[in-house]
Amino acid sequence: MNLEDIKAVGNLLAKPQKIVIVPHKNPDGDAIGSTLALWHYLKNRGQEVRIIAPNDFPKFLKWMPGNEQIMNFERENSQSKTLIEQATIIFTLDFNHLGRIGQMEPVLKESDATFIMIDHHQAPSDYAQYMYSDVLMSSTCEMVYNFIEFLGDDDKITPEMANCIYTGIMTDTGSFKYSSTTSRTHTIVAALIDKGAENTKAHNLVYDTNTPTRLHLLGCALKNMVILKEYNTAYITLSQDELDTYDYQKGDTEGFVNYGLTLHGICFAVIFIENKEEGIIKISFRSEGNFSVNEFARKHFNGGGHTNAAGGRSDVSLQETTEYFISLLKDYKTQLNA
Numbered sequence: 001m002n003l004e005d006i007k008a009v010g011n012l013l014a015k016p017q018k019i020v021i022v023p024h025k026n027p028d029g030d031a032i033g034s035t036l037a038l039w040h041y042l043k044n045r046g047q048e049v050r051i052i053a054p055n056d057f058p059k060f061l062k063w064m065p066g067n068e069q070i071m072n073f074e075r076e077n078s079q080s081k082t083l084i085e086q087a088t089i090i091f092t093l094d095f096n097h098l099g100r101i102g103q104m105e106p107v108l109k110e111s112d113a114t115f116i117m118i119d120h121h122q123a124p125s126d127y128a129q130y131m132y133s134d135v136l137m138s139s140t141c142e143m144v145y146n147f148i149e150f151l152g153d154d155d156k157i158t159p160e161m162a163n164c165i166y167t168g169i170m171t172d173t174g175s176f177k178y179s180s181t182t183s184r185t186h187t188i189v190a191a192l193i194d195k196g197a198e199n200t201k202a203h204n205l206v207y208d209t210n211t212p213t214r215l216h217l218l219g220c221a222l223k224n225m226v227i228l229k230e231y232n233t234a235y236i237t238l239s240q241d242e243l244d245t246y247d248y249q250k251g252d253t254e255g256f257v258n259y260g261l262t263l264h265g266i267c268f269a270v271i272f273i274e275n276k277e278e279g280i281i282k283i284s285f286r287s288e289g290n291f292s293v294n295e296f297a298r299k300h301f302n303g304g305g306h307t308n309a310a311g312g313r314s315d316v317s318l319q320e321t322t323e324y325f326i327s328l329l330k331d332y333k334t335q336l337n338a
Ligand SMILES: [Mn+2]
Pocket: 030, 031, 094, 120, 138, 139, 140, 172
């Protein structure tokens, strides 16, 4: 964000506004952490502010301070619409394309509010008047920390905000191990602990919350894993029947895709998850090194994301989807063996 924009946003926030903060659909730790931290910050500045999420989010995130204030657009539809219609400022966090918010898209498109984007994904679209977009950032949470610092308010970061920002950085960096983790990330994390972030508690509450059925579902996923050695690729499938057998709850498959990358020599890992209700196959892509899953997902599976982590979808059956996927790999053989 350039100085001029920071000044302009600072001036906007100096006046009373009606603010709505929006994370992407199926919000993750970074989306919930960043929207909550910003919510606390703006509320403490005396602003009228609400977070409206496109849909529900996993239980292991429902301990973060203020989470009970998050509105669910699916469940509280008319109230959400009214708040968006009345908003003078809309912050969009952890996404950069209105297609990422599902049924909220047409409602946001109608709004005359000033849009402010804070996000670290590639190829932002141009709906926002003020854009803080940086693909080199570990997480939107790290950017919210910077944003508050830009406004000269890092001394106003409360323990509540510190816990939310810490959690989002932790989840988006795979506990500080992905290549997007910089010395600056660690400097911010150190500052957050000084400001009251409870690091051990955040880890326990997010990662040590398995249910027996989730571990059994993981077992099923790992058993289904197919390893394509010639492409250094591993993929997992989960059918709706399998999800039902293990009493699938929202968020249960989070992180499953990463297991493929723990295999020696594998640099491309994918999970295909059948969703009968939506009639789609949800896909997550992960890679190590230079192979861009963002480009792969954009080109073939109506998705996108980052170089090493992206999502996509398919409208054909699980079997047709994996067959199509395998047929694509031929063209990437050199890249995947680099
Ligand atoms: Mn993120």
